[in-house]
Amino acid sequence: MTTTQISAATDSLRARLGERVLTPDDERFAPTAALVIDGPQAPPALVVRPRDADDVALAVTVARDAGLPIAVRNGGHSFGRFGWVEDGLVLDLRLLADVDLDAAAWVGRAGGGTTAGAYTAAAGELGLATGFGDTGGVGVAGLTLGGGLGYLSRRDGLTLDNLLAADVVLADGRQVHASPDDEPDLFWALRGGGGNFGVVTRLHLRLVPQGPVYGGVLIVPLTARALADVVAVAHQAPEELTVMVNALVAPPLPFLPETIHGKQVLMLEIAWSGDVVDGDAAVAPLRALGPAYVDTLGPQPYPALFEGGPSGPPMRASGRTGFLQESAVDEVWAQRVLDGLAGSPAAVSVVGVRPLGGAIARVPADATAFAHRAHDLVVATTAMAPEPAASAVEAWSDTLASTLGLGGPAYANFLGTVGEEESRRAYPGATWDRLAAVKAVYDPDNVFRGNHNVPPAG
Template structure:
């Protein structure tokens, strides 16, 4: 446990515009909690930053005092990297400034923004960039790790559209990076995560989307899971870029739009967004809505922001969460093992997602960003959850088995890697990409101050 003199902490508190929160403060328990309840840690200090000056001071303090440093944006980190025991949590959540340039089709947003914040501002001008399927997700970690959402085929990954960023580095520099200024750092931020500093603002390219899109969910009985998966492969083959879709194999919630007799039973939901002309949406999504006998079809015109937040109620704060992923290319071959794992769901909160990729994402050269897996048509995202600690180990064990069912060598998605560890991180990057990331790490964080992430270790570990 770290101990600090009152004079030292008083000096830090005086230097901040934001709040310094200590374990003895009344708001400490609320301030230390994160979305993923699987990680219940007790930081020595929490700095709620109001601006870049606070970030600079917090980084300097953590470095000088030898404190482990956790950086928190939206707080959705699945491995719990947005908190730490006996260290300093740098909380960016108060930093929510957003500026949209409708003529230049860009948005600059501070790192504490959630996707719901950014979507609300950009949709005022009928513009959007690929954001989280859960709108309470923070923009920073999502974008820096890649960013797969409803616009991934139309606009590419979120990181593909990161055109500039401001960052505080381990040695206390405040730097700007773009295609023209420190381009190698921008390359690394496009998929390399939070390894290189505290990103304080991000600038994204925007696309004409909405304000109304044709989107929604269609539900099929669980007994048709394999038929749906094989049909999904056919329905998405050759799909226009404007259509992004996924399959979710789960348990029917007690929702009013589902018949009572199916509540609590296995169900397959197919979700999709058509981001083209609204009048073309019904025909474009119909192949997804005819894969088997339909239980409920909720597709139709809706606000883009409504589709972005459609699944939010299913992912509340306070559950125990563990996610895993694997990219793959042959859904016909994967269908049978995935259906087998569907039959082994450990509880009604666990899910198997198969997300269709390609389109704009697939046309980005593999070496253009640190996110190099561009040649796989699908990604498996396994969502393991429980309401408390009792069911968590079984859910985690099932999730690991479900992803391993596609083979031990399948590349992984860094944002959906449920734990840290060098092996899991290396599996997210080809060898050449990883070595290039290490070179950037060596330049900007050779002592590995920023190690609470899917860590790219410097070539000479601290």
């Protein structure tokens, strides 16, 4: 890519989009391009901020014709840093963030740049919800296209199970509507296949009634017995009770009491989404784990669970992930987690365990491009370091992942390691073959390759 080609593409986009085309000499460029997870790459050539699907189609067409690589950015949270591309065009969708709620039809429509927090707050005003993850800043599109595992998943399915339709700009600039009746192969592939197939400018999502939840955070001492026990409780819990288990060394952050800074703790993110009056009884097995350092559990509006999230400057993150059966998580396995955390060279290290099951497991494995329905648990290790002490942290991540048995199939949204081998972990066997066939139809030149990429078949 020559400087002349980049300036020709920039000029042509500026003629239509004006100051919504940012180049590195613009003071808005660096803060706009910044992601939640930091990285070592050189900057993009330009950031383009579309306001509608026509703007997206223009940007895709200009970039493709100029041979400029494209990164698509929604909430900027991907562990693979897919919202960034060296010397290429970042399509920043955050101005496409309208939320339109049709309560009578139980459908929420979200622009391709909406965040989970903004959508959840708007739906909450009407006593409605679509289940996302656990963090308000994560993009609805980025989350949904890869899966969407959060507080309501065991009751209502993954977010992608609640995707009713999507409006998509394809690699050739065409705009299509994908649903079970329109472009059904594309619709199948979008539900799990990530950003491989086009730019989703609008998602049509199923809404459900959602009143207050009984939830919050419970922090208790971390022991091998407590970790094994809580995973068993989370796995066997009723579908309305979600327990996201995090084992970590408590960092010196203001929201954690000073007395636990530096201690190994279990931080449980909990939501009981059944009748709130039953919440106290539902979380009793968790409170019975032992005296809590922190207990914020109680009735609260569902959108309150999405407030907060990462703040401060972006950090380098090193992550590994895989699925396990619940029977593999015993005290011996849990002790490996404790030993791993004790030896971490990173500023913050977390081993997270989330149960699947419930409504997620009731969807046939081949109904969507998320094939991992039979697993009990997703496990993810994350090490965050302000400085790029990359090699020590990466080596620690590799060792811990192997000790914990995380080498096999993987959840795309938690997969921070990138490459064909890793993509095949996210899309095993027949899923890979079908995705590659759909890719050959909708993006034969692999224009959308800044993702857990599935190259076109043939």
